[in-house]
Amino acid sequence: MTESDVHTLTGPFVLDALPADERARFEQHLTECAFCTTEVAELREAAVRLATQVAAPPPPALKADVMSAIEQIRQVPPLVPGGRNELARRRLGRRSVLALAAAALAVATTGGIAIDQYRDKQAAVQANERVAAVLAEPDARTVHGPVNGGGQATVVVSARADRAVVVLRDLPELPADRTWQLWLIDPNRTAHSVGLAGGDLTTVVNGSTGKIAFGLTIEPDGGSPAPTLPAAAMIPMT
Numbered sequence: 001m002t003e004s005d006v007h008t009l010t011g012p013f014v015l016d017a018l019p020a021d022e023r024a025r026f027e028q029h030l031t032e033c034a035f036c037t038t039e040v041a042e043l044r045e046a047a048v049r050l051a052t053q054v055a056a057p058p059p060p061a062l063k064a065d066v067m068s069a070i071e072q073i074r075q076v077p078p079l080v081p082g083g084r085n086e087l088a089r090r091r092l093g094r095r096s097v098l099a100l101a102a103a104a105l106a107v108a109t110t111g112g113i114a115i116d117q118y119r120d121k122q123a124a125v126q127a128n129e130r131v132a133a134v135l136a137e138p139d140a141r142t143v144h145g146p147v148n149g150g151g152q153a154t155v156v157v158s159a160r161a162d163r164a165v166v167v168l169r170d171l172p173e174l175p176a177d178r179t180w181q182l183w184l185i186d187p188n189r190t191a192h193s194v195g196l197a198g199g200d201l202t203t204v205v206n207g208s209t210g211k212i213a214f215g216l217t218i219e220p221d222g223g224s225p226a227p228t229l230p231a232a233a234m235i236p237m238t
């Protein structure tokens with residue numbers, strides 16, 4: 001490993017993905033490199049933020065309530081005409097069905113919210129895993145640079161995974177009709193859009209292999225087909 005390479009190991013270091021000898025060397029490097037020390041702190045902070053974005057799962061009791069309400073409705077016998085007490089039974093039957101249906105609706109509505117939260121949680125867990133997978137790649141390298149107007153963009157790129165983790169933090173607030181747009185620049189200087197951001201963000205972008213830079217621009221809401229220059233940040237990745 002050359003001296004310049006050592007600055008690129010913050011991602012795997014944060015995830016404890018370095019072999020013991022490289023880890024020891026990097027810890028030594030951290031004692032003398034303020035740049036990497038700051039970056040390690042920022043990546044750790046981003047990882048913690050990702051972890052705390054995960055909402056609590058729905059309480060198991062709620063799910064059980066929904067299931068039992070549905071079971072109860074299924075168990076109400078169909079209203080078959082016949083018999084002397086048919087009218088009374090039908091009235092009772094209808095009341096029961098309506099009461100149960102109302103109860104089930106109430107529970108299912110609550111359960112629906114919980115299930116949405118559960119999906120959100122699953123999405124957050126998956127996002128977290130995608131980030132972790134890139135940071136853990138043995139060839140993960142970290143580059144970063146300042147954003148015009150304030151803030152910083154950090155990119156952990158893995159050619160092996162063909163993906164990069166982008167961490168945007170302390171970005172200035174944009175007008176309501178503007179958005180941040182993320183780009184990967186290829187060797188022909190063509191910018192490929194890899195996503196939009198409303199503000200600070202940790203995300204995984206695809207197609208990083210062979211790209212020479214990460215770009216960040218301010219665009220009209222909804223994004224642009226090509227970057228509006230000058231870019232807010234342009235960070236070489238090679």
Ligand SMILES: [Zn+2]
Pocket residue numbers: 006007029033035036037
């Ligand atoms: Zn360093």
